[in-house]
Amino acid sequence: MKRLFLSIGIILAILVGAFFGASHSNNEATSQKKIPTIGILQFLTHPALDAIHRGMVDELAKEGYVDGKTIHIDFQNAQGNQSNLKSMATKFDNENADLSVGIATPAAQVLANTVNGKVLFAPSTNPVAAGLVTNLEHPGNHVTGVSDQAPLKEQLALIKKFVPHLRTLGIIYTSSDISATTEAKAMTKLATKAGLKTKIYTIAQSNDLAQVAQTMAHNQDIDAVFVPTDNTIASSMPVLLQATDSAKMPVFPTASTMVQAGGIAAVSINQYQIGVTTGKMIAKILHGQTINDTPVEFMKKGELVINVKAAQKLGIHIPADSLKQAAAIKGGLIK
Known part of the structure; x- marks a missing residue:
């Protein structure tokens, strides 16, 4: 009888351990899922576009979204290659990025046509002509962003x-x-x-x-x-x-x-400030603001x-x- 009780006790201990182990794994997975993934696709390396990228990342950090801690940033640079743009945009879509950002119009266009999730352009001088949005005040669908129309x-x-x-x-x-x-x-x-x-x-x-x-x-x-x-x-x-x-x-x-x-x-137009403005927009969307309620912002000064x-x-x-x-x-x- 003692052996029977001992065997039952061992089995229960194993089951309890397995339950808590699975629960711990699920909690870890849930915790990881809570960290948003932002895909940033830059058209090519250039000081102006690099400045936009820096401004974006700096502002996100100020908003509490620090890469590697409270957010995961997947940064890709296509170096002006159209096939690279497509493959990198597909990567963002496959990893279900919470939001994808195209630095320069060509990058944003490929993202808009490839990614099913939310997309921002940073910047696009004429987002309507570029086919990114149909309405500047109420973009609709899944795309909005910042315009850099020069004065x-x-x-x-x-x-x-x-x-x-x-x-x-x-x-x-x-x-x-x-x-x-x-x-x-x-x-x-x-x-x-x-x-x-x-x-x-x-x-x-x-x-x-x-x-x-x-x-x-x-x-x-x-x-x-x-x-x-x-x-x-x-x-x-x-x-x-x-x-x-x-x-x-x-x-x-x-x-x-x-x-x-x-x-x-x-x-x-200050390129770094374009990035800052985009970073603020990203934070608003991550906090729950919808794309349709996020009008295109213009850098006017x-x-x-x-x-x-x-x-x-x-x-x-x-x-x-x-x-x-x-x-x-x-x-x-x-x-």
Whole structure:
């Protein structure tokens, strides 16, 4: 009889141990599931896009979402390769990421067409034309984000101020880039309305830039060049500037990083702040706010950035008030 009771006791002990072991495993699994996974897909490596990424991660940490502790961030960089974009977006979908973020329009477009879950763009200049949303106030479906539409009126005024004899404005952009195309067309309209002539040059890919830039630089009618928010040209600024600098043709881009690379000046949207704004939006959605109730946010205020060395190299006079304005902004003067 004692043996029978002993056997029963051993069996009960095993069953209790198994129960608590399974319960502990389930608790661990439940705990792990509670940590949100954010997939971040960056189009390519470039200072502007890197700054957006940093701003996003920093703001998430301030909101209490620290990578590796209270959140898991799966960061992928496609390096401008379309097949990489697709495979990385599929990875996010397979791991059921709570939210996926596309840094730059091409990344966001692939995510929107691949991932079944929530998607943010950070940024997209014209999200409607890019097919990301149909309504800016009530995006619907599963996509919203931040727009970086450059302050083009201020940019044109800046170019005219730095180049008083401006008569013809050259505009160069990547035809397959929705954001770049949107801004290029808008600037063309503004310039025409201001009584200026425009000369338009487009490239299909980065390999086209050297030849097209040389063709543009040989056009002696062009007094200055405008470059919109264009990831392809931004990543190849030295190629563009090699042609324009030799022709003493000043280039005015929209991004501060492109000014740092040798452009003359820009009224630039702060790329890091785009990331911060996106980080705040991510936090709201993780807290329960729905995509449909999260309107597209616009970065409206630009900051003056001047490359003093580049201006001096081309003999461009920097107006005293512009110099003072840029000096008052952190990183506003590049020497």
